[in-house]
Amino acid sequence: MDTLRNMRVFVRVVESGSFTRAAASETMTTAQVSRAVTDLESRLRTRLLNRTTRRMSLTEAGERYFQSCKRILADIEQAEAEAAAAHANPAGKLRVYGGTSFGQHYVMPLIARYQQHLPEVSVDLTIAQQMPDIIEEGFDVAVVVAAELEDSALISQHLGSTAAILCASPAYLHTRGEPQSFDDLEAHTCLHLTDASLPAGQWVSEGPLGETFRHTGVTPFQVNNPEALALAIREGMGIGPLPVPVALPGLADGTLVRVLPTHTLQKLNIYALYASRRYLDAKIRTFVEFLREKVPLVLAEQEAALATCDDPLREVDAHAGPRGTRARSGRSRGHNTHDLERLRLVN
Numbered sequence: 001m002d003t004l005r006n007m008r009v010f011v012r013v014v015e016s017g018s019f020t021r022a023a024a025s026e027t028m029t030t031a032q033v034s035r036a037v038t039d040l041e042s043r044l045r046t047r048l049l050n051r052t053t054r055r056m057s058l059t060e061a062g063e064r065y066f067q068s069c070k071r072i073l074a075d076i077e078q079a080e081a082e083a084a085a086a087h088a089n090p091a092g093k094l095r096v097y098g099g100t101s102f103g104q105h106y107v108m109p110l111i112a113r114y115q116q117h118l119p120e121v122s123v124d125l126t127i128a129q130q131m132p133d134i135i136e137e138g139f140d141v142a143v144v145v146a147a148e149l150e151d152s153a154l155i156s157q158h159l160g161s162t163a164a165i166l167c168a169s170p171a172y173l174h175t176r177g178e179p180q181s182f183d184d185l186e187a188h189t190c191l192h193l194t195d196a197s198l199p200a201g202q203w204v205s206e207g208p209l210g211e212t213f214r215h216t217g218v219t220p221f222q223v224n225n226p227e228a229l230a231l232a233i234r235e236g237m238g239i240g241p242l243p244v245p246v247a248l249p250g251l252a253d254g255t256l257v258r259v260l261p262t263h264t265l266q267k268l269n270i271y272a273l274y275a276s277r278r279y280l281d282a283k284i285r286t287f288v289e290f291l292r293e294k295v296p297l298v299l300a301e302q303e304a305a306l307a308t309c310d311d312p313l314r315e316v317d318a319h320a321g322p323r324g325t326r327a328r329s330g331r332s333r334g335h336n337t338h339d340l341e342r343l344r345l346v347n
Helices: 003-016 019-025 030-044 060-088 100-117 170-176 182-187 226-234 244-253 282-309 330-346
Strands: 049-051 056-058 092-099 121-128 141-146 155-162 165-168 202-206 212-216 240-242 257-259 268-274
Touching: 003 019, 003 030, 003 060, 019 030, 056 060, 092 100, 092 282, 100 121, 100 141, 100 244, 100 282, 121 282, 141 282, 155 282, 165 170, 165 226, 165 244, 170 257, 182 212, 226 240, 226 244, 240 244, 244 257, 244 282, 268 282
Parallel strands: 092 121, 092 141
Antiparallel strands: 049 056, 141 268, 155 268, 165 240, 165 257, 202 212
16 A cells, blocks of 8 residues: 555645545546545544545544644655756766865866856865765765775766976985986985875886886885975975976976976876666756866866976076076066966866
């Protein structure tokens, strides 16, 4: 017996004042309507209607039950409408996870732009190094950076790829010399960024001819935060890998120098992960679509800014101290500043 269906039929009978009219509105026979009310009374062990061949009236219990049924059915209709609207109209809270560096430098600015278009969506962003269990911890979307994804039941959308670059301070290169090949790094102090997406203690480089080299070794300093590593590099502690958005300000003002500019470290893929493709909530669908459109544009802008900072004729200032800068022409510095300002507008 479908109790909810019988409740709807009972309410329709009372509101229409007739079994026949109720049957017509519900596309049922009069016998089926009568049976539905009888089933309710049997289940409740209470008479709901006094009915004769000429008239029908509610019992006292029937009146109370009728009012309760109307409230319950109204709540159900509202719940169904809200659920249907969630599929069609982006609104409500969107829980997003982003990795430590990528979440701060990419996801956060894009969320601000997404909410400019859809202010009805409130975003709860969690930035952490370790990826959570998305379903268990109630996240709607996770934006992760990894060489490859582990097998899972999650739906993934590829957003683009990124890679870190090697940087040093002008003072360090003045003292230790500038490596001309990846093999030359063996003679240098190499600092490590400990990131969940990167192999521990390894640098994998992709050169202009597609060659891949590996560097492993003991490091005097490692840290799990790219901003902290950038500070260590500026202080002349050694050569280290930095995400492009972290390196750009230092490359532009001369406090950082890109080492081996024809090489990048191993490319990492950027993915948006979510639980299911079926009946996808509108706020999840629109956010993932927004990321698919905007992430490649942001990556392209940053590559353009990096190309502006890379000067094939660069020289380390022989008089640079721990915070020294490279000698630059005014024209080159102006282009770098302009390009970084344009990047800030994109973000």
